[in-house]
Amino acid sequence: VQLVESGGGLAQPGGSLRLSCAASGFPFSSYAMSWARQAPGKGVEWVSGIDSDGSDTYYADSVKGRFTISRDNAKNTLYLQMNNLKPEDTALYYCTRGGLRVGARRDASGQGTQVTVSS
Secondary structure, eight states, X not given: OEEEEEOOEEEOXXXXXXXXXXXXXXXXXXXXXXXXXXXXXSOEEEEEEEOTXXXXXXXXXXXXXXXXXXXXXXXXXXXEEEOSOOGGGOEEEEEEEEOSSTTOOEEEEOOOEEEEEOO
């Protein structure tokens, strides 16, 4: 299983970023996928999950209405569109296998991509 995130960087408050996660080594279209994040000095927070065919999505209250999770099973790629970014969104963002909803099991993750929101 390999998950490689990209797309992180520095954004201003109110700005946008789009994260991508390239998956390989397993049948991507058969698995729910999710994003999680870890801010400095804090624990890992589940952010959003999507089922195997993309028909159902779930979001943490902290990002609902601002973030959109999606996937392209033909490209084995998971996405997270982040709009109206806030300083509290600053964190290392991980692509994870499983984790459709908060508390659901996640059994693999990538190395993460850093998102920093600052003026």
